[in-house]
Amino acid sequence: MSKRRPEPVQVVKQRRDAALAALVHGVPYIKYLGIEFERRGDELTAVLPFDEKLIGNPLLPAIHGGVTAAFLETASIIELSWQMLWPEIEAGTLDPDKLAAGELPRLPKTIDFTVDYLRSGLPRDAYARARVNRSGRRYASVHVEAWQDNRARLFAQATGHFLMPPRGDGG
Numbered sequence: 530m531s532k533r534r535p536e537p538v539q540v541v542k543q544r545r546d547a548a549l550a551a552l553v554h555g556v557p558y559i560k561y562l563g564i565e566f567e568r569r570g571d572e573l574t575a576v577l578p579f580d581e582k583l584i585g586n587p588l589l590p591a592i593h594g595g596v597t598a599a600f601l602e603t604a605s606i607i608e609l610s611w612q613m614l615w616p617e618i619e620a621g622t623l624d625p626d627k628l629a630a631g632e633l634p635r636l637p638k639t640i641d642f643t644v645d646y647l648r649s650g651l652p653r654d655a656y657a658r659a660r661v662n663r664s665g666r667r668y669a670s671v672h673v674e675a676w677q678d679n680r681a682r683l684f685a686q687a688t689g690h691f692l693m694p695p696r697g698d699g700g
Contacts (some may be wrong), residue, residue, distance in 0.1 A: 536621070548618050551628030556603075557634075562596065564603055573611055575604035577655040579598055584652060588604050593651030597675065601657055601687040602642050603644040608659035609637045609691060633649075633692035637669060642689040653677055669693055 547570065553559055553566055562583070567574045577583070577592075577600045585593025614634065617623035625637045660672040668690065 542621075545618055546580070547626075548614060548623060548628055549611065551631065552614070554629065554631040554671050555606060555628070558599070559603055559607075561605070562599060564600060566607060571611070571615055572606055573604075573658070575600065575607065575656070575657040575659075578594075579653050579655075581596050582669065586649075589649055590652050592652070592655065594644075594646060596641045597646065597655075597685050598642070598687070601644060601673045601685060602639060602676055602689060603674075604636055604657040605659045605673045605687070605689050606639070607640075607670055608636045608673075608693070609661060609664065609671060609693075610634065611638065612661055612664065613637075613696075637691035637693050640668075640690040642687060644685060646685050646688040648682075650675075651677055655684070656680075664693070666696065667693055 549566060549568055553564070562592055563580055565576045565578065566658050567576060583592050583596045584590045585596065590672075614623060655675055655677050657673055657675040659671050662670040664670075669690065671689050672690070673687050674683050676683050
């Protein structure tokens, strides 16, 4: 039996990008906040482009704490979902067209989410990267960090626990 020929890199890249775009754009609140995701291989970085509507305290000015928490929670949920979908994306069994048409997988549900506000979020772009500490069939634990100009100078971090959606036919 002959070995299956690898897919062209552009086909794989397009499938990955289409799956990520469908996942992110399927949640209206992510679109409202303007959160985007940059992908390098399987690594995601959430980006919160600055917008005046994100300011909570105009005297400082500082990004609203609720926006910061939502940004961190979004980064966590998308990272968990991405890791859950990655094997299907790579195998080519996930149809990005179905995702784009709104047939999204169920997302993890937040059990609890604890945010540490380390300093004020300045009126500029923010970045976050989530790390899955544990992910099982029913439960996952994630740590996420957010920064602005300097990755070593975090302005917030959080730990969350999530209920994972059922896998397989029941979706």
